[in-house]
Amino acid sequence: MTQNHTFSLLSYIRRDKANKDSLAPVYLRITLDGKRAEISTKTFVDPLKWNAAKGRLKSAFQDSKRLNQTIETFEHRAREVYNRLIEKGKILSADDIKDELLGSVHKQRTLVLSFSEYLAEMEARVTIDFSIGTIKNWRVTLGHLKEFLVKKYSRPDIAFKELDENFLREFDSYARRNWGCGTNAVIKHIQRIRKIVTKAISKNWLDKDPFIAFATTAEKTHRTFLTPIELDAIEKKIFELDRLEKVKDIFIFSCYTGLAYVDVEKLTTDNLVVGIDSKKWIYTFREKTNEKSNIPLLPKALQIIEKYKNDSQSSNRGKLLPVISNIKTNAYLKEIADVCGIKKNLTFHMARHTFATTITLTNGVPIETVSNMLGHSKITTTQIYAKVLENKVSVDMDILERKLSRL
Template sequence: MATVKIVLREDKMNKAGEAPVYLRITKERQTTYISLELRVKPQDWDVVLCQVTGSYPNKKRVNNYLLQRKAEAMDTVLKKETKSHSSEKLKKVIKGESSESFLKYYAKHLAKLEKAAKVNTLRKARSVYNKLEAYLGKRDLLFDDLTVAFLKQYEAHLRDDLGNSINTIHSDLKIFRKLIYDAIREDLVSPERNPFLKFGLETEKTTKAHLTEEELDAIWMLPLKEGSKQWHHRNLFVFAADAGGPRISDLLQLKWGNFSGTHITFTTQKTNDIVSVKLRTRPLAILQLYRKETSKPSNFVFEFMRPGKDYSDPWVLQKGLSAANAHINKNLKIIAERAGISKHISFHSSRHTFATRALTKGMDMESVSKLLGHNSIKTTQIYAKIVNGKLDQAMDVFD
C-alpha cells in the first residue's frame, strides 16, 4: 500500500533559511516527491501534525490547502492502487500527467502486430499511424492531449484536408478508441479521461454491390477466350457466387486436398473458422476445368499464386494475395462492362451475390451466416434487408 505524507525538505533549504514543502509518496521502499510550491522556516513547521505553526502568515488558509492536497493525493492513490503502479507512476497520476505518450503507445501496438504477423491488421494500423504522425509533424501526442477537441479537429482534417469518407474516418478513429481502452485496462489512463465517452463515431450506409441471377448468368455466358486471364477470373467469380461466397484469400489458397468430390472444406484466413460447402452443378463443372491427372492434394485448385514462393511466410502470402486480388478486380470491371452490367463490382461482390441469392431462394439466415463465415448473424441480416426491399418492390405490381 502506498503512503502519502506532507514533509518539510530541510535538505533543500535556501539562503533565507526556508525549506520547501512536498508531498512524499512511498511505495515498496521507493519514494518520490511532489512540490507544493511552498517554503517554510523550520521553526514555523510542526513535524508531528505536518503543518505550519507559530507566526506563519495566513496559517489557517495554508494548512487547509495542505490538507486538501494530501486528501486529493490519497484519493488518487486509492483509486489507482495496483502492483503495476510504482511511486513514480503514482506521482505522475497525482500531478495529472499522462504516464505515456499516445504516439509511442501506438508504435508499441504496431510492433506487437508485426511480431504476431497480423499482416492485414498491421497494414491498416500503420496507415492510420502514418496519417496521424504527418498531422502532428514533430509534435508528440500525450494521452492527455487526446481530448474531444483534438478528435474533432483531427476528424475535420481527415474529412476536409485528406478527403476521407465518413466510413474511412470511422475506421481510423476506431483504432484510437481501441488503444484508449487498452490503456485504461493497463491502468495507464483513468476511465474519466476517455474522450470517446463524449465523442461518437459516425458511419454511413453503403450499398453492397451484388448481381441478380440474370446478371450472374450474363457473366457466365459471356464468350471469353479459354485460358485467358479474364476467362480464369470470370470462372473464379462465378464459382464463389455459387459456392457459399468464400473470400478471395480463402479461394486462392484452396487446394485439391480441400475437395472431397462433393464438398470444399477449409479454414478461413480471416476468422479461423472451418467452413464446409456442398457444391452443385455449376461449381462442380468449374472445378473440372482445372483438375488435371497430375493434380495432387497439396496443389492449389486455382493456380493464380506464383509457383516457387514460400507462402508459409505470412508476409509473402499477403503480398501474393493482394497482387492477385488487384489483377482480378481490374478484369472484373472489364467483364461486367462487356456483359452490359453498369454496377461497380469487385471480387467481394461475389459474397454479396451469393448471400442475396441464397436468401431469395429460401435458405435460412443461420445457414447463410455459417457459409459466409460471419462472426455475428447481425452482419448477415444486412442482406435480408436487401432481399426484403426487393420483395416490397415486387408487391407494387398489385397497385
C-alpha cells in the same frame, strides 16, 4: 531543518556520440553539491550551430527555436523535480534527480509509440488471435495517424495528456479530405485509436478518456449484388485475354461459393474434401472471423476447379485456383463489367453478396443454412441480405395476399 544545496544545470553536446548524420546529442548535466549526473535529452543538433556559452542553438538557424524550446522544457522538468524533492525532503544527490527525471520522462507515454507497441504484440499473434487482414488494417491506421500528426501538428508523435476531443475531430476531417474515407472507414480508424487510449487509461497513463464527448454514427451499408441476368452475362462471356478469363472464372467461383477474396486466395487441395453426402465440399475457416465455413460445391464451382486443376500458376504455389492480387483482380473486374454491360461498380466482394442473395436466399435456401456457409458468427449479419431482396418481399406478399383472400 532545511538544508542548503548548490544546484545547477548545463546543457551541452557530446560530439563523440554524433550519429551518422553528424548530429550531436544534447545532454543535460545536473550538478548538486559538487556532484554530477548526466542525462540525454534525446535531442540532436548540428555542432556547428551550437552556442556552448548559452547551452543553446544559435538563433539564426532554421529549427533553432523549436529545438531550443525542447531543451528548455527538459531543463524545466529537471528544476521541477529538484524543487519537488526539496519540498519532500527526499533529495540526496544529483543521481536522485536524474532517476526521478527519467521516471517522469518515461511516464510521458505517447500515442504513436503505444500504438506501434500494441501492433507489434498483434503481429506476434497473427493467425492465432488476429487475422492477416486485421493486422493490415491496423497498419493502415498507424500510417494514417503518423501522416496526420506530421501534417497537422508538425511532429511524429503526441503525448496522451495532449489528446482531446478536438484531436479526433481534426483527424475525422483530415481523413475525409485527404484519404477519401467515408464515414464508416473513418469510424474504424478512430475505433483503433480509441482502443489504444483505453489501454493507456487502464495502465494509468491517463486519468480519464479525452475522447468521451466525441461521438459518430455509422452509416447503413448497402449490399450490392448481381441479378440473375447480370450474372448470366458474365458467365457466358468468353475472354480472349487470359488474365480477364481467369479473373472472371474466379469471380464466378465466388458467386457460387460465397467465399471472400482472401478465403479463395488461400484455398489449397487440402480444403477440397468429400462430405457426408459423398459430394465434394470446401472446408475452410474464414480469415476475417476464423468462423468455420463448410460449403457444398455447386456444379459451376466444380467446373472451374476442374478447369484449373493443371494450371501452372496455381499448382506452383500450391493453391487451388490461380488468384492474383486483390488490387489487380478488382481492376480487371472493371474491364469485365464494361465488356458485359454491367453498370454497377463490380468488385470481388460483390460475388459474396451475389451468392447470399441471387444464388441462395432467392432460391429458397434457409437463412440459417446460408449463414452457416458464409461463416457468419451472427445470423443478424445474414439477415441484412434478406432485407434487400425485393423479389423475395414481393413473393412473400403474394403468398400473404392469397391467404387473406381466402378469409
